[in-house]
Amino acid sequence: xxxxxxxxxxxxxxxxxxxxxxxxxxxxxxxxxxxxxxxxxxxxxxxxxxxxxxxxxxxxxxxxxxxxxxxxxxxxxxxxxxxxxxxxxxxxxxxxxxxxxxxxxxxxxxxxxxxxxxxxxxxxxxxxxxxxxxxxxxxxxxxxxxxxxxxxxxxxxxxxxxxxxxxxxxxx
Amino acid sequence: xxxxxxxxxxxxxxxxxxxxxxxxxxxxxxxxxxxxxxxxxxxxxxxxxxxxxxxxxxxxxxxxxxxxxxxxxxxxxxxxxxxxxxxxxxxxxxxxxxxxxxxxxxxxxxxxxxxxxxx
Numbered sequence: 001x002x003x004x005x006x007x008x009x010x011x012x013x014x015x016x017x018x019x020x021x022x023x024x025x026x027x028x029x030x031x032x033x034x035x036x037x038x039x040x041x042x043x044x045x046x047x048x049x050x051x052x053x054x055x056x057x058x059x060x061x062x063x064x065x066x067x068x069x070x071x072x073x074x075x076x077x078x079x080x081x082x083x084x085x086x087x088x089x090x091x092x093x094x095x096x097x098x099x100x101x102x103x104x105x106x107x108x109x110x111x112x113x114x115x116x117x118x119x120x121x122x123x124x125x126x127x128x129x130x131x132x133x134x135x136x137x138x139x140x141x142x143x144x145x146x147x148x149x150x151x152x153x154x155x156x157x158x159x160x161x162x163x164x165x166x167x168x169x170x171x172x
Numbered sequence: 173x174x175x176x177x178x179x180x181x182x183x184x185x186x187x188x189x190x191x192x193x194x195x196x197x198x199x200x201x202x203x204x205x206x207x208x209x210x211x212x213x214x215x216x217x218x219x220x221x222x223x224x225x226x227x228x229x230x231x232x233x234x235x236x237x238x239x240x241x242x243x244x245x246x247x248x249x250x251x252x253x254x255x256x257x258x259x260x261x262x263x264x265x266x267x268x269x270x271x272x273x274x275x276x277x278x279x280x281x282x283x284x285x286x287x288x289x290x291x
Contacts (some may be wrong), residue, residue: 032266039258039270043277048245058237134274140280 034084034125037146037153041081044142048131051075063118069106070130072142076102086149093154107135107144173233173289174223181216182279188213189275196268202259206268210259213278214252221245221280235290244288248281258285 052070060067076095083092109116109135119133130137136143190210195206224245228234235240255274259267 019187032264034270035258035262035264035266036269036273039255039273046247046251050247054237054240054243058239 020134026082034157035152037057038085040142041077041084041150043133044073044139044146045077045081048077051131057084066085066117066119066130066133068145069102069117069132073102073131084150087131092150096147096150096154100151101142103132103136103143103147106130106132110134128162173220173227173234173286175286175290177220177223178286181282183211184216185213185275185279185282187213189272189279191272192275193266193272194264196270196272199265200268201263201265202256202267202271205260210252210275211253212258213275214249214256215236217245217252217278217282218247220250220285234289235291240266241285241288244281244285248278248285251277251281254257 006076048070049096052067053075056071063077071144076098080092080099082088083095110119110130117130119129131139131143135141188206191209207235224234225240253276255271259271
């Protein structure tokens with residue numbers, strides 16, 4: 001907790017010069033703006049997992065490939081949420097990368113070859129739509145945008161980690 | 173569900189979401205106003221739960237899947253308390269933005285609940 005409080009003062013000072021993430025000296029994975037990312041990830045994890053669990057229980061036979069992919073996506077979102085919140089950078093990087101690849105591959109397949117996934121329609125709220133179908137259109141494209149933001153955030157928090165070290169050395 | 177109440181609820185959730193997001197980005201920490209906005213959103217969800225429990229007996233049954241409807245409603249009921257709890261333990265401006273994100277998520281979920289309920 002003391003770390004989070006310490007980050008407030010230099011953060012406020014840094015943001016006077018602009019909202020650039022890389023300029024904030026005390027930024028860590030899971031701190032500051034990363035908290036918002038964790039919250040959005042948590043909500044998406046809830047949405048994806050809830051929907052896939054319901055689909056698998058209710059009508060697994062209709063589109064097993066799509067529903068299993070949906071469940072996999074849900075699990076990955078859960079792991080990514082925990083990784084971001086607990087500042088496990090490598091795990092966050094791996095899971096967020098899988099998400100980006102997943103939404104691009106499944107999103108493309110759902111548009112050009114829906115039969116491959118066993119999809120019957122492209123309706124984002126249809127019976128067999130998944131979190132990654134049509135690039136996550138049923139989730140306001142959040143599944144497409146979020147991994148990009150996640151990767152940008154991880155990169156920004158890494159480069160400011162060096163800046164924080166520099167600040168500490170300067171103080172010492 | 174009652175369409176008019178749903179519209180009111182979505183408007184309140186969007187206003188709360190906008191308020192908290194803007195105030196958070198304006199570097200305000202969670203305060204009575206932003207936390208209170210989420211409490212209002214939660215109270216309306218509780219009212220929605222009562223409506224959903226009573227409406228079928230009054231000739232307004234859900235058209236879509238009842239379990240799916242309650243998955244949404246119960247998940248939605250959990251989100252504002254978690255966001256408020258977060259805002260109370262971590263008092264940074266980003267927690268105010270998180271309150272806004274939670275309120276917007278409720279707006280989306282209520283729209284989905286209405287879609288499930290109506291033919």
